[in-house]
Amino acid sequence: MAHDTTSPAVGLPPDTKGPHSSRLGLVAVVATFGGLLFGYDTGVINGALEPMKSDLGLTSVTEGLVVSILIFGAAIGAIVGGRLSDLRGRRNNILLIALVFMIGTLGCVLSPSWPVLAFFRLVLGLAVGAASATVPVYLSEIAPYERRGSMVTRNEVMIVSGQFAAFIINAVIFQVWGEHEGVWRFMLAVAVLPAIALFVGMLRMPESPRWLVLKERDAEALDVLKQVRSEGRAEAEMAEVRALADEERASQTGGASDLGVRWIRRLIFIGVGLGVFQQLTGINSVMYYGTQLLTQSGFSASAAIIANTLNGLFSVLGITVGLLLMNRIDRRRMLLGGFTLTTFFHLLVGLSALLLPDGQAKAYFILVFVVLFVFSMQGTIGPLVWLMLAEIFPLKIRSFAIGLCVFMLWIANAVVALGFPTVVSALGIAPTFFIFAGLGVLALIFIYTQVPETRGRSLEQLEDQFRTQYS
Template structure:
């Protein structure tokens, strides 16, 4: 089981344009409605929370609990969703998640008490976590290697678009009906629409060809590949997938017991590290509490709601840049550059929050720096994180590995979402951001030392390379990658 594969999967020809290209684009658009829901449901709390605080009588602790209960659900949803996608298939799992999105959204919208809100947000989190690991996996497995970076990152684009939609609807509804009781319920219920689109859309989408191959359904896998590849490419790619699927089956990979295998265990640890790196920038302190951060900096409540739209706009624009760069730049340098940028922006937010008096001047400086922070986060760190997590795990272990990494990612997110209001209350916002600066330095060191390069390989070739690399007896280190 520890023996390194002696053979590398044969190279496949580049894909050609044709009707299958339109089919692949449609598959990508429909599947990424899961990302849109992920973004909307995590972003909507930003503007809804101030109104919810009044209606439900939230304290700083229950405020953090309402926000972070979704994240705790997402942690469980990620690990369970990863396992279910390995057992039942990526497509069937996304269909189930669409139903959970709908149930959770309606529960939050109609919640009469804080307890019901926390429970409904937890249920909604199950869907968010499941989508966070299943959708990138599905996209990675239906995409050709040369387009995988851009197609998988379409999900990140939909996540930030969902957050932008949430910020925009929050501002419109809040500024127009802010004096109306229960206005936050209208902010939340909008998420039912993309959940319905996702469910109906996935009914007519194909299953992942690589998952089908892992279940020895090679004929079905070829039929799906012919939908999204040229005929010549489909045949060659199936041969590559078949070879590795058979070898994985012989090695019995695909579950918790495989963590006893050194190369798999070390690879999962690297995946966990990548997941933590994405969260300890403190990005979700801005995505969840951005309106309150801007209010504390000097904006009025209505102005903060409107100004927060800038955070959503820059996230979408930066993701477009990130999608372009993923086709041109290696993953690891891009991740390091993003970490340097976010750490620098947080340092400046902390410094100016200390030095500048409260008022419009400080408010606009903080807004400019949060926009800068999000440009680096959403343009480099977040796209690379979800892409690399969808790439690095072996076929039979992909859902499980993504689930473990997703579990840790969402637990880290939960810890930040729960403690941020209390840290700000106890330490002031500048000291809180200085803590994130220190974590950013640790993250940069980890990425430079341990994270492998994944660009330009098919999933099968990448599996062989990572098996060889992580099966060594010496500690993991960054090798020479192109």
């Protein structure tokens, strides 16, 4: 499917540099603290689990519940957060999410027993899921189309940075207070700081101009655009957004009823497929169980903990490379390349586990191929899926549709996270990674046959294209 990706959207004036550029950059920094919290709260359990087990008397069953309940909470939070974002506004929703992060974190830190801890992990999951559905929408709607890719991807940078920070902070805290039976509480407490920063920062941030237009608050929307665009660009872009919003009001779209519209149903199918296949790469099985995987590969327990930090480091490096490439390479080409690489490294991990004799060489081969898988995944598929979910849906159902897609993404995440240790235990490392490779081939077929190109087009142009193409 060939598309012109170089022409400016609908003849809009170029997005020139100016004071508004700094304001836009500040908006991106503050909003993506939601991504940092997302990453830290999903990664911190890795190091906190062992001291938590002895302190609270967790069994294997309650341990699994405490770990996985956040993921199920995130699936619910994605749906609820998407709807609240449509009703209350993107900015107000992020403020609410920051408060929920604070409550959930403090509840976990002060939990006297595992049921209380599990409840507050569920609360944290609601915030994580709502952030995953709201922050990319907010960034995509406030960014000019030329910078949309890099701005939305900053959220993914903050997610993987939060996970990496959790690995490092856990190690440091364990070195300092490791003999303290409540050391896990210190690890979890750190997440209060970015939650406070997110809340205070968002108090000074503007609402999404596209959401304001949808609520017929045009003067406020223009004022926001003038904060983050040059004067001429703000006026031209406002006219485009207003025209599209009028069209959407006339078509009475906005929620589950839109599933009856063929072209919207097709887009949601594409979005769900992207989210599910992103998780079926197994990235979170590595991020949650990396230490155990490396121990089974042949590392000692202490060496595996240190080696696992490489997964966090190369996750950050990968996303940094992805950010640099995002607006230079077409989305489809990057997705196809990313799934080709991850499938290749899945095969290499499987073959190493199957063919190499047990020992240090085997352990290091598996480590290298797992790290290269993480780097490839986070440099392409990870950020691209979040970006494309923020790009492909029409304005009035954007949050509803993203909430639905991210709900399915989290359910896929939960299934992989819960099933991975059992499958590895029953089948071994090699067959498990061969299964991931097979799923990668299915993902390549899906992308090649179903996923459209979105780079270099305004959100409004994309809607016109999809309405025509899939009606």
